[in-house]
Amino acid sequence: MLPFRISFLFAWRYFKAKKSTQAINIISWISSSAIAIGTASMILVLSIFNGFENLVTSLYNDFYTDIRITAQQGKTFSLTPSQFYDLQNIPGVTALSGVAEEKAILVNGEMQTIIYLKGVNTEYSKVASIEKHIVRGLFDLGSVDTPKIVIGAGIENAVLADVSPTSFPLTIYLPAKNTTLHSDVYNNGLHAANIIPTGTFFIQQELDNEYAFTNLSFMQYMLDLKKNEYTAIEIHTQATCDILELKKNIEHILGPSFKIQTRYQQNQSLYMVMQTEKWIIFIILSLILAIAAFNIIGTLTMLVLEKQKDIQILKVLGASNTQIQYIFLAEGFLMGVIGATIGTIISIILCLLQTQFKWIKLGNGTFIIDYYPVKMQVTDFLFVFAVIFFIVMAASWWPARKASKSYIHLKSSD
Secondary structure, eight states, rough: OOOHHHHHHHHHHHHOOOOSSHHHHHHHHHHHHHHHHHHHHHHHHHHHHHHHHHHHHHHHHHHSEEEEEESSSSSSSEOOHHHHHHHTSSSTTEEEEEEEEEEEEEEEOOOOOOOEEEEEEHHHHHHOOOGGGGGEEEEOBBBBSSSEEEEEEEHHHTTTOOOOTTOOOOOEEESSSSSSSSEEEEETTEEEEEEEEEEEEEEOOHHHHEEEEHHHHHHHHHHHOOOTSSEEEEEETTTTOHHHHHHHHHHHHTTTTTTEHHHHHHTHHHHHHHHHHHHEEEEEEEHHHHHHHHHHHHHHHHHHHHHHHHHHHHHHHTTTTTHHHHHHHHHHHHHHHHHHHHHHHHHHHHHHHHHHHOBBBOSSSSSSSSBBBOOOOHHHHHHHHHHHHHHHHHHHHHHHHHHHHHHOOOOOOO
């Protein structure tokens, strides 16, 4: 009986030994090289996807909050002071802000654009990280009597706004709930007011083109809302907080008439698209690697033909068909391991070089960064190794089985 360990010793000897036909040695290294290239490609592509995903989600995470509460029906809802206090004191909540959000028309002379205007309170800088993305001016939202606006870079370009201490006011138009509000009324129930641009943020093109911020009191005034009436409550939580437990606590305080969304649920389609793209690429590269593994079939088939005499001697010594099969399965496994190890080392070196020196650049300068971001993840390495193991074992199975079925027909020398 041949122990499994001895099967690997035979496989290693066959791999490194010089063959009678030099082509077998060349094809063996070509097979391992194909696995190495496939492994490196898969890890590099997945790491680049991870880098972009990490970049995009970090940008969205600075805009979208950990928890967002909205009404199940209708645009607005009211909270009593005791409910607001209870929300603030839920374990895990570090800050929260009432929000009044509505579509608006922003006008600067003959230039105008439609935006989403969010009114937030003074605690909002603790809830979302908009302030760190200010590229011009300050995150100054003003007051109900002197309203100010912080706009996205796309909106700034659309209306040619001047964000500076000496800038001229813009005009904002919002839909009127009641017609008794003491402000100018424009075209069938739109409230109008002058508003001073004080800052510009630059996060992500979709957000920069659509969103602007002002103070909550001004928005409630313009939308005819009461002081305890909001379109949303946005919450920042501790990093170690149990989000599911937090949602249960919020539901207990507010009841079933509210929709409570985590950051993932607010952007579920975005996260799903990114993950789907990543794994589609992974499957395509796996298929390419499977095609490359046909080299292993050819290499092992030629090796089986060369080692017919060894196979017969081993069978005479008592080796079973299964043990012979293990030897050639181990041979294919070694080709895969050597190739995967080389490919992994190459990919790690390239990822580290890209992280350090950023030497592979993006094609244009319109993105927020000008280089390919990379982020290696242990789970990607495990998935790649699992796929390589499956492909290599599948490619090695037929030649190994053919070797195990060889018949004994040794002849004497006389």
